[in-house]
Amino acid sequence: MCPDFDEVARRKELKQVEWRRIRRNKDADLLETVEEVFDRRTVMALYGLINKGVIEGMKGVVKAGKESRIYLAGGMNGEDLAIKIYLTSSMEFKKSMLQYIQGDPRFKIGHDYRRIVNTWAQKEFKNLTEATRAGVPVPRPIHVEENILIMEFLGEDGVPSPILKEIPKQYLYLGMYEEIIKSADRLYRVGNLIHADLSEYNVMVHNGKTYLIDFGQAVPREHPMAEEFLRRDIGNIIRFFDKAGIGVPDVEEVLKWMKRT
Numbered sequence: 001m002c003p004d005f006d007e008v009a010r011r012k013e014l015k016q017v018e019w020r021r022i023r024r025n026k027d028a029d030l031l032e033t034v035e036e037v038f039d040r041r042t043v044m045a046l047y048g049l050i051n052k053g054v055i056e057g058m059k060g061v062v063k064a065g066k067e068s069r070i071y072l073a074g075g076m077n078g079e080d081l082a083i084k085i086y087l088t089s090s091m092e093f094k095k096s097m098l099q100y101i102q103g104d105p106r107f108k109i110g111h112d113y114r115r116i117v118n119t120w121a122q123k124e125f126k127n128l129t130e131a132t133r134a135g136v137p138v139p140r141p142i143h144v145e146e147n148i149l150i151m152e153f154l155g156e157d158g159v160p161s162p163i164l165k166e167i168p169k170q171y172l173y174l175g176m177y178e179e180i181i182k183s184a185d186r187l188y189r190v191g192n193l194i195h196a197d198l199s200e201y202n203v204m205v206h207n208g209k210t211y212l213i214d215f216g217q218a219v220p221r222e223h224p225m226a227e228e229f230l231r232r233d234i235g236n237i238i239r240f241f242d243k244a245g246i247g248v249p250d251v252e253e254v255l256k257w258m259k260r261t
Protein backbone atom coordinates (compact mmCIF):
# COMPACT_ATOMS: atom_id res chain seq x y z
CA MET A 1 0.00 0.00 0.00
CA CYS A 2 1.31 3.42 -0.95
CA PRO A 3 1.38 5.82 2.01
CA ASP A 4 -0.50 9.06 1.60
CA PHE A 5 2.01 11.67 0.41
CA ASP A 6 0.64 14.40 2.69
CA GLU A 7 0.86 12.11 5.66
CA VAL A 8 4.53 11.35 4.92
CA ALA A 9 5.34 15.08 4.57
CA ARG A 10 3.47 15.88 7.76
CA ARG A 11 5.40 13.25 9.72
CA LYS A 12 8.69 14.45 8.31
CA GLU A 13 7.91 18.01 9.31
CA LEU A 14 6.86 16.89 12.77
CA LYS A 15 10.14 15.05 13.20
CA GLN A 16 12.08 18.17 12.23
CA VAL A 17 10.14 20.30 14.69
CA GLU A 18 10.78 17.69 17.38
CA TRP A 19 14.43 17.62 16.54
CA ARG A 20 14.73 21.40 16.68
CA ARG A 21 13.17 21.42 20.14
CA ILE A 22 15.67 18.83 21.27
CA ARG A 23 18.59 20.73 19.78
CA ARG A 24 17.52 23.90 21.47
CA ASN A 25 17.75 22.20 24.80
CA LYS A 26 20.85 23.18 26.72
CA ASP A 27 21.13 19.63 28.03
CA ALA A 28 21.78 18.20 24.60
CA ASP A 29 25.32 17.29 25.68
CA LEU A 30 24.21 15.15 28.54
CA LEU A 31 21.47 13.61 26.47
CA GLU A 32 24.08 12.73 23.88
CA THR A 33 26.05 10.77 26.46
CA VAL A 34 22.83 9.22 27.64
CA GLU A 35 22.19 8.15 24.07
CA GLU A 36 25.25 5.93 24.12
CA VAL A 37 23.94 3.93 27.06
CA PHE A 38 20.24 3.77 26.41
CA ASP A 39 18.19 2.64 23.47
CA ARG A 40 16.37 5.06 21.23
CA ARG A 41 13.02 4.62 22.92
CA THR A 42 14.51 5.57 26.30
CA VAL A 43 16.20 8.63 24.86
CA MET A 44 12.97 9.73 23.14
CA ALA A 45 11.07 9.27 26.39
CA LEU A 46 13.63 11.50 28.14
CA TYR A 47 13.22 14.17 25.48
CA GLY A 48 9.47 13.84 25.96
CA LEU A 49 9.78 14.42 29.71
CA ILE A 50 11.74 17.61 29.09
CA ASN A 51 9.34 18.81 26.40
CA LYS A 52 6.32 18.05 28.59
CA GLY A 53 7.90 19.99 31.44
CA VAL A 54 8.10 17.08 33.88
CA ILE A 55 11.82 17.78 34.25
CA GLU A 56 13.71 20.87 33.34
CA GLY A 57 16.88 19.03 32.36
CA MET A 58 19.42 16.40 33.24
CA LYS A 59 22.31 17.39 35.48
CA GLY A 60 24.54 14.35 35.81
CA VAL A 61 24.98 10.73 36.82
CA VAL A 62 24.57 9.87 40.50
CA LYS A 63 25.20 6.10 40.37
CA ALA A 64 25.71 3.65 37.55
CA GLY A 65 24.64 0.12 38.44
CA LYS A 66 24.31 -3.09 36.47
CA GLU A 67 20.59 -2.82 36.05
CA SER A 68 19.85 0.84 36.33
CA ARG A 69 21.35 4.26 36.41
CA ILE A 70 20.43 7.09 38.73
CA TYR A 71 20.68 10.62 37.37
CA LEU A 72 20.27 13.98 39.00
CA ALA A 73 17.75 16.15 37.22
CA GLY A 74 16.26 19.56 37.77
CA GLY A 75 12.54 19.93 38.41
CA MET A 76 10.42 22.81 37.08
CA ASN A 77 10.59 24.63 40.42
CA GLY A 78 14.35 24.43 40.64
CA GLU A 79 14.29 21.41 42.95
CA ASP A 80 16.60 18.43 42.52
CA LEU A 81 15.04 15.18 41.33
CA ALA A 82 16.38 11.65 41.07
CA ILE A 83 15.77 9.79 37.80
CA LYS A 84 16.18 6.04 37.80
CA ILE A 85 16.49 4.56 34.34
CA TYR A 86 16.38 0.80 33.98
CA LEU A 87 18.73 -0.59 31.37
CA THR A 88 16.99 -2.55 28.68
CA SER A 89 20.02 -4.72 27.91
CA SER A 90 20.81 -6.81 31.01
CA MET A 91 19.88 -10.48 30.46
CA GLU A 92 20.71 -11.47 34.01
CA PHE A 93 18.36 -8.82 35.32
CA LYS A 94 15.61 -10.24 33.12
CA LYS A 95 15.97 -13.65 34.73
CA SER A 96 16.15 -12.35 38.28
CA MET A 97 13.18 -9.96 37.97
CA LEU A 98 10.80 -12.65 36.76
CA GLN A 99 10.57 -14.34 40.17
CA TYR A 100 9.25 -11.11 41.67
CA ILE A 101 6.76 -10.30 38.93
CA GLN A 102 5.42 -13.88 38.71
CA GLY A 103 3.22 -14.42 41.72
CA ASP A 104 2.29 -10.73 42.03
CA PRO A 105 -1.33 -10.54 40.89
CA ARG A 106 -1.00 -6.79 40.26
CA PHE A 107 1.20 -7.32 37.20
CA LYS A 108 0.90 -9.32 34.00
CA ILE A 109 4.09 -10.35 32.26
CA GLY A 110 4.58 -9.05 28.77
CA HIS A 111 6.40 -11.12 26.20
CA ASP A 112 9.13 -8.84 25.04
CA TYR A 113 11.98 -7.76 27.28
CA ARG A 114 11.29 -4.07 26.81
CA ARG A 115 7.83 -4.57 28.24
CA ILE A 116 9.20 -6.49 31.21
CA VAL A 117 11.67 -3.68 32.01
CA ASN A 118 8.88 -1.10 31.70
CA THR A 119 6.71 -3.20 34.00
CA TRP A 120 9.58 -3.20 36.47
CA ALA A 121 9.72 0.62 36.51
CA GLN A 122 5.90 0.77 36.92
CA LYS A 123 6.19 -1.75 39.75
CA GLU A 124 8.79 0.33 41.58
CA PHE A 125 6.63 3.45 41.16
CA LYS A 126 3.55 1.66 42.47
CA ASN A 127 5.46 0.16 45.41
CA LEU A 128 6.87 3.60 46.32
CA THR A 129 3.37 5.07 46.09
CA GLU A 130 1.94 2.38 48.36
CA ALA A 131 4.84 2.76 50.82
CA THR A 132 4.30 6.55 50.91
CA ARG A 133 0.59 6.04 51.50
CA ALA A 134 1.39 3.69 54.38
CA GLY A 135 3.58 6.38 55.95
CA VAL A 136 6.91 4.64 55.32
CA PRO A 137 9.79 7.07 54.71
CA VAL A 138 10.82 6.56 51.05
CA PRO A 139 11.76 9.01 48.26
CA ARG A 140 8.46 10.52 47.10
CA PRO A 141 7.53 9.06 43.70
CA ILE A 142 6.79 11.72 41.08
CA HIS A 143 6.41 10.21 37.62
CA VAL A 144 6.96 7.00 35.68
CA GLU A 145 7.20 6.56 31.94
CA GLU A 146 8.52 3.60 29.97
CA ASN A 147 11.63 2.46 31.90
CA ILE A 148 12.13 5.84 33.61
CA LEU A 149 11.17 6.58 37.21
CA ILE A 150 11.31 10.07 38.68
CA MET A 151 11.38 10.62 42.43
CA GLU A 152 12.43 13.01 45.16
CA PHE A 153 16.21 13.43 45.38
CA LEU A 154 17.59 12.55 48.81
CA GLY A 155 20.68 14.70 49.15
CA GLU A 156 21.97 18.23 49.19
CA ASP A 157 23.41 20.41 46.44
CA GLY A 158 23.19 17.54 44.00
CA VAL A 159 25.17 15.20 46.26
CA PRO A 160 23.22 12.12 47.36
CA SER A 161 22.96 11.37 51.07
CA PRO A 162 24.89 8.28 52.17
CA ILE A 163 23.51 4.76 52.20
CA LEU A 164 23.58 2.93 55.55
CA LYS A 165 26.61 0.90 54.43
CA GLU A 166 28.62 4.14 54.10
CA ILE A 167 27.94 5.38 57.64
CA PRO A 168 31.03 4.99 59.88
CA LYS A 169 30.49 2.45 62.65
CA GLN A 170 30.73 5.02 65.43
CA TYR A 171 27.68 6.85 64.05
CA LEU A 172 25.43 3.79 64.09
CA TYR A 173 23.09 3.48 67.06
CA LEU A 174 20.17 1.40 68.30
CA GLY A 175 17.59 4.07 67.40
CA MET A 176 18.61 3.81 63.76
CA TYR A 177 18.06 0.06 63.78
CA GLU A 178 14.68 0.54 65.47
CA GLU A 179 13.63 3.13 62.90
CA ILE A 180 14.41 0.77 60.00
CA ILE A 181 12.59 -2.15 61.62
CA LYS A 182 9.60 0.12 62.29
CA SER A 183 9.61 1.11 58.61
CA ALA A 184 9.73 -2.54 57.50
CA ASP A 185 6.93 -3.30 59.96
CA ARG A 186 4.76 -0.44 58.72
CA LEU A 187 5.41 -1.47 55.13
CA TYR A 188 4.32 -5.01 56.00
CA ARG A 189 1.34 -4.33 58.22
CA VAL A 190 -0.08 -1.12 56.75
CA GLY A 191 1.30 -1.18 53.19
CA ASN A 192 0.87 -4.94 52.78
CA LEU A 193 4.33 -5.10 51.18
CA ILE A 194 7.67 -6.77 51.73
CA HIS A 195 10.71 -4.91 50.42
CA ALA A 196 12.48 -8.16 49.41
CA ASP A 197 15.92 -6.58 48.94
CA LEU A 198 16.32 -4.77 52.23
CA SER A 199 19.91 -4.39 53.41
CA GLU A 200 22.48 -1.73 54.32
CA TYR A 201 22.69 -0.99 50.58
CA ASN A 202 19.04 -0.01 50.22
CA VAL A 203 18.62 2.33 53.17
CA MET A 204 19.67 5.97 52.85
CA VAL A 205 20.38 8.24 55.80
CA HIS A 206 19.08 11.69 54.96
CA ASN A 207 18.79 14.63 57.39
CA GLY A 208 19.27 12.28 60.32
CA LYS A 209 16.44 9.99 59.21
CA THR A 210 16.48 6.58 57.53
CA TYR A 211 14.72 6.07 54.19
CA LEU A 212 14.07 2.77 52.44
CA ILE A 213 14.94 2.89 48.72
CA ASP A 214 15.03 0.60 45.67
CA PHE A 215 11.51 -0.84 45.59
CA GLY A 216 11.48 -2.61 42.21
CA GLN A 217 11.40 -6.08 43.71
CA ALA A 218 8.99 -5.39 46.60
CA VAL A 219 6.07 -7.86 46.67
CA PRO A 220 2.68 -7.99 48.38
CA ARG A 221 2.19 -10.26 51.40
CA GLU A 222 0.25 -12.71 49.22
CA HIS A 223 3.35 -13.53 47.16
CA PRO A 224 4.27 -17.23 47.50
CA MET A 225 7.78 -16.34 48.69
CA ALA A 226 6.71 -13.47 50.95
CA GLU A 227 7.75 -15.14 54.21
CA GLU A 228 11.16 -16.08 52.87
CA PHE A 229 11.77 -12.52 51.61
CA LEU A 230 10.65 -11.01 54.93
CA ARG A 231 12.95 -13.25 56.98
CA ARG A 232 15.87 -12.39 54.69
CA ASP A 233 15.14 -8.62 54.89
CA ILE A 234 14.98 -8.55 58.68
CA GLY A 235 17.98 -10.88 58.90
CA ASN A 236 20.09 -8.53 56.76
CA ILE A 237 19.36 -5.51 58.94
CA ILE A 238 19.95 -7.43 62.16
CA ARG A 239 23.24 -8.85 60.85
CA PHE A 240 24.47 -5.40 59.84
CA PHE A 241 23.83 -3.78 63.24
CA ASP A 242 24.99 -6.87 65.12
CA LYS A 243 28.33 -6.76 63.27
CA ALA A 244 28.69 -3.11 64.29
CA GLY A 245 28.44 -4.22 67.92
CA ILE A 246 24.93 -2.93 68.54
CA GLY A 247 22.85 -5.22 70.74
CA VAL A 248 19.88 -6.24 68.59
CA PRO A 249 17.24 -8.96 69.10
CA ASP A 250 17.26 -12.11 66.99
CA VAL A 251 15.35 -12.52 63.74
CA GLU A 252 12.66 -14.84 65.08
CA GLU A 253 11.83 -12.44 67.90
CA VAL A 254 11.36 -9.54 65.45
CA LEU A 255 9.30 -11.66 63.04
CA LYS A 256 7.06 -12.75 65.91
CA TRP A 257 6.55 -9.12 66.88
CA MET A 258 5.69 -8.20 63.27
CA LYS A 259 3.00 -10.88 63.23
CA ARG A 260 1.35 -9.58 66.39
CA THR A 261 -2.41 -9.12 66.13
Ligand SMILES: Nc1ncnc2c1ncn2[C@@H]1O[C@H](COP(=O)(O)OP(=O)(O)OP(=O)(O)O)[C@@H](O)[C@H]1O
Pocket residue numbers: 062063064065066067068070082084139151152153154155160161163201202213214215
Ligand atom coordinates in the same frame (compact mmCIF):
# COMPACT_ATOMS: atom_id res chain seq x y z
N1 LIG B 1 16.01 9.17 45.51
C1 LIG B 1 17.34 9.15 45.52
N2 LIG B 1 18.03 10.27 45.82
C2 LIG B 1 19.40 10.27 45.82
N3 LIG B 1 20.15 9.19 45.54
C3 LIG B 1 19.52 8.05 45.24
C4 LIG B 1 18.09 7.96 45.21
N4 LIG B 1 17.75 6.71 44.87
C5 LIG B 1 18.90 6.03 44.71
N5 LIG B 1 19.98 6.82 44.93
C6 LIG B 1 21.40 6.45 44.84
O1 LIG B 1 21.57 5.53 43.78
C7 LIG B 1 22.00 4.25 44.26
C8 LIG B 1 21.32 3.13 43.48
O2 LIG B 1 19.94 3.22 43.65
P1 LIG B 1 19.03 1.92 43.79
O3 LIG B 1 19.44 1.16 44.99
O4 LIG B 1 17.62 2.36 43.70
O5 LIG B 1 19.39 1.14 42.45
P2 LIG B 1 19.92 -0.34 42.23
O6 LIG B 1 18.93 -1.03 41.40
O7 LIG B 1 20.30 -0.97 43.53
O8 LIG B 1 21.20 -0.19 41.40
P3 LIG B 1 22.31 -1.32 41.29
O9 LIG B 1 22.32 -1.68 39.87
O10 LIG B 1 23.54 -0.60 41.80
O11 LIG B 1 21.94 -2.48 42.18
C9 LIG B 1 21.69 4.27 45.73
O12 LIG B 1 22.59 3.45 46.46
C10 LIG B 1 21.85 5.73 46.11
O13 LIG B 1 23.21 6.04 46.33
Ligand SMILES: [Mg+2]
Pocket residue numbers: 201202214
Ligand atom coordinates in the same frame (compact mmCIF):
# COMPACT_ATOMS: atom_id res chain seq x y z
MG1 LIG C 1 19.98 -0.78 45.47
